[in-house]
Amino acid sequence: MKLARGLTPEETRWISRAVFAYFRWQEWLDAELPLERRIDQAAGFADTYARKPGFVKDEALAAHAVPAWVREAMEVPVPWLRSLQREPRLWLRARPGKGPEVAAALGGDPDAVPGPVPDSVEYRGLKDLFKTPGFHKGEFEIQDVASQVVGHCCVPTVPEADQRWWDVCAGEGGKTLHLADLLAGKGTVLATDRAEWRLDRLQQRISRARLLGVRWAAWDDAQPIPGEGGFDGVLVDAPCTGLGTWGRNPHARWTVQPKDIEELAARQLALLGRAAEAVKPGGQLVYSVCTLTRAETAGVAEAFLKAHADFEALPFANPFVPGSEPAAFHVFWPQDTGGSGMFVAKWRRRLA
Numbered sequence: 596m597k598l599a600r601g602l603t604p605e606e607t608r609w610i611s612r613a614v615f616a617y618f619r620w621q622e623w624l625d626a627e628l629p630l631e632r633r634i635d636q637a638a639g640f641a642d643t644y645a646r647k648p649g650f651v652k653d654e655a656l657a658a659h660a661v662p663a664w665v666r667e668a669m670e671v672p673v674p675w676l677r678s679l680q681r682e683p684r685l686w687l688r689a690r691p692g693k694g695p696e697v698a699a700a701l702g703g704d705p706d707a708v709p710g711p712v713p714d715s716v717e718y719r720g721l722k723d724l725f726k727t728p729g730f731h732k733g734e735f736e737i738q739d740v741a742s743q744v745v746g747h748c749c750v751p752t753v754p755e756a757d758q759r760w761w762d763v764c765a766g767e768g769g770k771t772l773h774l775a776d777l778l779a780g781k782g783t784v785l786a787t788d789r790a791e792w793r794l795d796r797l798q799q800r801i802s803r804a805r806l807l808g809v810r811w812a813a814w815d816d817a818q819p820i821p822g823e824g825g826f827d828g829v830l831v832d833a834p835c836t837g838l839g840t841w842g843r844n845p846h847a848r849w850t851v852q853p854k855d856i857e858e859l860a861a862r863q864l865a866l867l868g869r870a871a872e873a874v875k876p877g878g879q880l881v882y883s884v885c886t887l888t889r890a891e892t893a894g895v896a897e898a899f900l901k902a903h904a905d906f907e908a909l910p911f912a913n914p915f916v917p918g919s920e921p922a923a924f925h926v927f928w929p930q931d932t933g934g935s936g937m938f939v940a941k942w943r944r945r946l947a
């Protein structure tokens with residue numbers, strides 16, 4: 596679509612919905628039909644499912660929504676499969692305290708409504724958000740609600756003075772920007788990533804948001820640890836198989852391979868091990884992945900703790916459920932949150 600000139604916003608929207616519907620309903624389509632007819636068929640499934648989800652039976656979902664190997668890698672609840680067949684919701688993160696204002700500026704209810712965690716807004720309208728004045732003024736970011744939750748898991752609601760954070764796999768900065776906002780000028784964030792082109796995007800987002808206190812640098816885990824004296828907090832938002840994003844990226848259901856799980860779990864553990872070196876005594880280490888496989892979630896968390904006697908679990912409440920019982924880690928399922936699937940674990944470095 597970037598190459599095709601002159602498409603109207605309606606045409607662009609129609610094409611992307613058709614492509615996503617095709618991959619979302621791929622296993623239901625009649626392989627004998629020509630591609631155009633299969634695209635129509637997929638659009639028909641998408642429309643009927645949106646109106647009457649019961650028309651697809653649980654058994655059909657279990658057989659077709661995800662590849663068979665997934666059952667070996669994780670628990671596969673039917674409500675998760677149901678959530679994967681729906682069109683994903685669009686989430687925004689407003690600057691601290693500005694959720695209601697951003698929602699109102701985008702048209703208010705029913706187009707833009709405050710979401711389940713602080714500053715989140717669900718957008719259901721048809722505006723091109725990248726062209727809105729609010730976006731250009733840095734008043735909000737487009738960020739999945741589950742990804743916003745990672746920020747809330749990291750930083751206490753009332754930031755202590757001068758916290759130093761390291762966002763190890765900062766990518767294009769979704770969580771870096773949130774961390775900087777939550778620190779409210781009372782701390783700094785070092786954002787690193789092995790992909791310099793991603794850091795270029797991060798830089799643009801930081802200037803749009805006019806954020807202070809964020810530095811960035813290319814880094815990978817073969818290099819020495821940055822930050823003399825250590826960090827109060829280190830976030831490892833690690834590369835993963837991304838099964839938690841299959842609602843938003845339906846084609847990935849058919850490209851991820853089971854062998855990727857083991858390979859990525861080993862990389863995640865290695866990254867965590869390096870990142871742990873940079874945590875000050877008493878400081879926190881946060882691990883997040885947008886996947887749900889056992890090996891990359893609880894598996895990595897358990898292996899890390901086993902190999903690092905100088906760390907202990909740091910139980911925290913589920914930000915979607917204020918006042919909930921703290922736990923050493925949380926799995927955020929799409930069917931519960933309305934966002935992507937996410938896993939977050941936290942540890943504290945012992946003082947002695």
Ligand SMILES: C[S@@+](CC[C@H](N)C(=O)[O-])C[C@H]1O[C@@H](n2cnc3c(N)ncnc32)[C@H](O)[C@@H]1O
Nearest residue numbers: 764765766768769770788789790815816832834
């Ligand atoms: C899940 S993405 C990060 C998303 C980002 N935190 C955000 O919120 O937008 C994982 C990132 O890890 C980076 N990465 C992968 N292997 C790495 C390594 N060995 N060292 C540093 N970064 C790495 C990738 O380039 C990718 O940007």
